[in-house]
Every structure is written in structure tokens, then in C-alpha cells.
Amino acid sequence: MARRGALKANLLVAAQRAMAEHGTSVRLNQIASEAGVTAGAVLYHYPNMQELLFEANQSGMARFHDQRLEALAGISDPAARLIQTIRTGVPEGPEDPDVRLLCALGGEAARNNLYALLLTSLFDRQVSMYQGILEMGVASGAFVLRQDTITIARNLVALEDAYGYRMMAKHPTLGYDSAVELIVEYARLATGHPLPLEK
Amino acid sequence: MARRGALKANLLVAAQRAMAEHGTSVRLNQIASEAGVTAGAVLYHYPNMQELLFEANQSGMARFHDQRLEALAGISDPAARLIQTIRTGVPEGPEDPDVRLLCALGGEAARNNLYALLLTSLFDRQVSMYQGILEMGVASGAFVLRQDTITIARNLVALEDAYGYRMMAKHPTLGYDSAVELIVEYARLATGHPLPLEK
DNA sequence: AAATTTCCTGAATTGTGATTTAAGAACTCC
DNA sequence: GGAGTTCTTAAATCACAATTCAGGAAATTT
Numbered sequence: 001m002a003r004r005g006a007l008k009a010n011l012l013v014a015a016q017r018a019m020a021e022h023g024t025s026v027r028l029n030q031i032a033s034e035a036g037v038t039a040g041a042v043l044y045h046y047p048n049m050q051e052l053l054f055e056a057n058q059s060g061m062a063r064f065h066d067q068r069l070e071a072l073a074g075i076s077d078p079a080a081r082l083i084q085t086i087r088t089g090v091p092e093g094p095e096d097p098d099v100r101l102l103c104a105l106g107g108e109a110a111r112n113n114l115y116a117l118l119l120t121s122l123f124d125r126q127v128s129m130y131q132g133i134l135e136m137g138v139a140s141g142a143f144v145l146r147q148d149t150i151t152i153a154r155n156l157v158a159l160e161d162a163y164g165y166r167m168m169a170k171h172p173t174l175g176y177d178s179a180v181e182l183i184v185e186y187a188r189l190a191t192g193h194p195l196p197l198e199k
Numbered sequence: 200m201a202r203r204g205a206l207k208a209n210l211l212v213a214a215q216r217a218m219a220e221h222g223t224s225v226r227l228n229q230i231a232s233e234a235g236v237t238a239g240a241v242l243y244h245y246p247n248m249q250e251l252l253f254e255a256n257q258s259g260m261a262r263f264h265d266q267r268l269e270a271l272a273g274i275s276d277p278a279a280r281l282i283q284t285i286r287t288g289v290p291e292g293p294e295d296p297d298v299r300l301l302c303a304l305g306g307e308a309a310r311n312n313l314y315a316l317l318l319t320s321l322f323d324r325q326v327s328m329y330q331g332i333l334e335m336g337v338a339s340g341a342f343v344l345r346q347d348t349i350t351i352a353r354n355l356v357a358l359e360d361a362y363g364y365r366m367m368a369k370h371p372t373l374g375y376d377s378a379v380e381l382i383v384e385y386a387r388l389a390t391g392h393p394l395p396l397e398k
Numbered sequence: 399a400a401a402t403t404t405c406c407t408g409a410a411t412t413g414t415g416a417t418t419t420a421a422g423a424a425c426t427c428c
Numbered sequence: 429g430g431a432g433t434t435c436t437t438a439a440a441t442c443a444c445a446a447t448t449c450a451g452g453a454a455a456t457t458t
Contacts, residue, residue: 004404004405004455004456005404007405007406021310022310023223023306023307023309023310024222024223024224024306025223025224027444027445027446028445028446028447029444029445029446037406037407038406038407038408039407039445039446039447040406040407040408040447040448040449041405041406041407043446043447043448044404044405044406045405047447048446048447049446094309100309103305103306103309104306104309105306106302106305106306106364106367106368107222107223107302107303107304107305107306107307107367108222108306109364109367109368110222110293110299110302110303110367110368111220111221111222113369115368116367116368116369119364119368120365120368120369120370120371123365123370146388147384147388151381151384154373154381155358155381155382155384155385157361158357158358158361158362158365158381159354159357159358159361161360161361161364162356162357162358162360162361163357165305165308165318165360166319166322166357168305168306168308168309168315169305169308169309169314169315169318169319170312170315170319171319171322172319174353182350182353182354182357183354185346185350185354186354186385189345189346189388189389190388203424203425203426203434203435204434206435206436226414226415226416227415227416227417228415228416236436236437237436237437237438238415238416238417238437239417239418239419239436239437239438240435240436240437242416242417242418243434243435243436244435246417247416247417248416
């Protein structure tokens, strides 16, 4: 046995992985197997599975958002920050586990108010993140906005989301680079900044 | 009993409704009850449920797309066509059955290639629809595009999709009107046309 | 290292849902 | 309106998954 309480922490990431693979109809046994234990062990820590799934999704979203914030850490130029944020908002490929999790939840939110709340809150936080970057760019004179920051920010997040879904569905001509380019093209129009992509 | 073969046709819409309500994990009994028959009757026409679900989704998407095309029937002005198309691309509310169906499928597409294909094909058809409108507007001189038609069209469809998900999740400040306005704002920027919304 | 607590397993239980089947009802055709 | 076909039901079957539980293993405490 590992240290006390070790499994309980692992269960969150195990549940995330299992749900990314099997969707919202993930089985208890699939989570258990992902964690390398039996179903009973899972139930010992989370007597009802719903709570585990909820916490797993909550923590998965928090990690997704935190990672995006971290990726901005060393960048001060507003244009570079904007590009970087767009880059981290698009899944790397159809297997990206974080986005898979989010997409799996999207449909569920229509009939589960808890998940709806989680997704809504994530959306709003991401909008705020973009708004901050846009305002910083305006203040520094780098951006000349053609629309409200709330409009631009919402549309940017919306584009990320939608292209995430397209990539999960393995669209043949919409890979990571095209999706980033499409979103950046909108950002260029809205900010009046050339936002160079060459990396 | 109704006319021969009547149930089989009804099953498609019954399955659509049941799936819009219960998601991809919809039960055979829920479909049967929606159709007003027992599970056995459903299985008589569709020996395996998967095929029924697939056909139901296929026909649901086709209807969604066809309805949008029909809504354009009497409109010849490119700007009016563009606005009208955006209007029919956003769900009327969180209960809109067509969009619920589409959203339910979104997460499933990550692990079901058939559904992935359906959604990809719908996306592409909608992109083509927008491209047609944009080109018409360019030809008539109404639009002065700031981006490729493919870029604008893809972003418009992406925005529709994403705001559809937000509305399904009952975002508190993103209703039908706001979503349309957000998308139209992008369209204005991209087409150089004021696209007046007052109706 | 013994005692205690925490943790985990494997089998049994219970519930749910898809699928099969036999029988009967409803429709069509003549 | 009767024969034959198509359709539908209700009960039985089968499979699977969540949950419970008694027993034992592993960590922690003393």
C-alpha cells in the first residue's frame, strides 16, 4: 500500500482519464481499472460515483485554466500574450485529454445543472482572461480595438471551444495550426495588430 | 394500428426527441415511450438500437440544415441573407431540440467515428452555405471582405456552434439576442457591411 | 511488535436495460 | 370476410454494472 490517502488523490486524475476516454457514461470499473484498483476501493473513498465525477471534472477544468495562466507567466508583450493564449486554447490533437473532457461535458450540461455551472464558470473565467490581455494591449497602445473587449473576448473563447470540438471529431482539414490561424485572423481584425505567428 | 410502416417513420423523430432529452445514453425504453409503443416494437423495426440512433441523428442534422436553407428562400439581398442565416444558426433557447441533439453528439464524436463524420459533414455544409452568401455579397458589391471567404465562413459556423453550447448550458447573460449580436459583430467586421439588426 | 486504524479485495446482492420469443392483434389483399 | 402477412405486446432471458459487505492486508500508533 502507498501512503495513506494516496489513492483518493489519484482517483481524481484516474476519473479524468477514464472520462476523457469513455465519455460521460464512463463505468465505475473503468475508473477503478485506470487507477489500478477494484471498484470497491473507489467506492470506499467516494461512496457515490457522481460526486467523484463532479470533483474530477471540476479539478480538470481548474487545471486546464491554470495551465493557460501559467503559460503566460514570462510574457509581457500584449500581442505575444494574446497569441500564446490562443495557442493554449486549442487542443494539440484529437487525443488531447483536457479538451476531450470538456467536450464530453458539453452535451451533458444541457441536462445537468452542476455541469452547466462548471462550464459556464470556465467560459466566463476565460473571457476575463482575454479581456485582461486586450485591455493591457489598449493601454500600451499595441491594440486598437474595433469592438468591445467583452465582444472580442467572448468571440475568442467561443472560437476556441468550437474548433476544439471540430478537432475532437477529427476534421480532415482543421488541425492545430489551421485552428490557431483561424482564431488569430479574427484577433487581428478585432485588435488591429498584425499578430505575427512565425515561431 | 395506423398505416403500415407508420411506426418506422415515427421512430426517427421519437429517437431524436428522446436523445435530445436524455443525451447519448438514451434508453431503448425512453425511445419506445416517446413513440408510444413498447421496446419490442422498436426492436422489430431496428433490431439493433445503434442503427436507429445513427439514422435518427443523420436525419435530425439533415432537417436542421434544410430548415436553414428554406429560411433563405425568399431573401435575395446578401446582407439580409447573412443575417437570416446567423439567426437560424443560434438555438432559440436552452430547450431547442435540434441544437440539443447536436450538442449531445459533440462529445460522442471524439470516440465514435460515425458521429464524427456526421458532424464534420454538417460543419462543412454550413461553411459552404456561408461561403455562397459571402461570394454573392462580394459579387453584388455589398460586402468588402477583410478575410478569405473560407476563413469568415468557418469562423461564423464555429461561433454559432460555440454559442449553441453556451445556451444549452443556460449561460445567464448569453441569450438568443446576445449570441446573434456577437456573431453579427464579427460578420460586420469581416464583411465591412453594417448588417443592421433592427427587426 | 502489538494494537489500532485505515484501506482494499472478492464474492454476493440488487437493479437495470437490451434482446428474444411465443402469442395475439391489426392490417392488406383477394 | 377470410387467408395471409405484418406488426405489437408481455413475459422471460441474458448481460452488465453499481453497491454492499465480511474478511484480510497494509499502514500508523503506542
